Amino acid sequence: MSMTIKEATELASIIGVLITVIALLFTVLSFKKQLQLSFFSEYTRRYQEIVLNFPISFNADGFDYGSLTPEDRDKTLRYVRAYFDLCSEEYFLKRKGHIDSETWKEWEAGMRLAFSKTAFLEAWEILNLDSTYYSEFAKFVYEIMPNSRNKINQKDVGENDVSA
Missing domain, CATH: 1.20.1050 (Glutathione S-transferase Yfyf (Class Pi); Chain A, domain 2)
Structure with missing residues (x-):
């Protein structure tokens, strides 16, 4: 069974959309992880600044x-x-x-x-x-x-x- 040009184009479009969705999910997850690390780092920085000023x-x-x-x-x-x-x-x-x-x-x-x-x-x-x-x-x-x-x-x- 051979594929028509239209079917091949539609399949390529579907694959392109799937790759875009996967890349977007990966980017969102990576960004979320970076935000969590940044958030945790900021609280750690504040804590260290505080305790370094104790006698x-x-x-x-x-x-x-x-x-x-x-x-x-x-x-x-x-x-x-x-x-x-x-x-x-x-x-x-x-x-x-x-x-x-x-x-x-x-x-x-x-x-x-x-x-x-x-x-x-x-x-x-x-x-x-x-x-x-x-x-x-x-x-x-x-x-x-x-x-x-x-x-x-x-x-x-x-x-x-x-x-x-």
């Missing part, structure tokens, strides 16, 4: 903001607030489904470790951040932050909630 003794069990000069204390608290801001954004992105579970597990593990340290416990108390951040993030922090003296008022949780 050397910041992770010590006996860390005390009172032992810092007023300038160093203010600077450190600004960067701790920036860290809480970053965590709040990450928590919000997870709730909205904008980051995958594997990335969230990594970020959450880092938050749990950070929030277990004296410097973060004290900063949360000093900055009184439970009134600054939306209630679901504040509740999350209080659930993972051990020995917090300032427990969230349960009747307030949900009033300023950001819906998932």
Whole structure:
């Protein structure tokens, strides 16, 4: 059975469309992967900038903001607030489904470790951040932050909630 010129042209057109669709899908998937890497890299860059500005003794069990000069204390608290801001954004992105579970597990593990340290416990108390951040993030922090003296008022949780 031989093919007419018209049939050959139609077949070539179909093959050309299929190749174009496959190339487009490949391009979209590659672009999506690049966006994810760029997104993750930006959060990593922000995290590194924050932690590089903490005092050397910041992770010590006996860390005390009172032992810092007023300038160093203010600077450190600004960067701790920036860290809480970053965590709040990450928590919000997870709730909205904008980051995958594997990335969230990594970020959450880092938050749990950070929030277990004296410097973060004290900063949360000093900055009184439970009134600054939306209630679901504040509740999350209080659930993972051990020995917090300032427990969230349960009747307030949900009033300023950001819906998932």
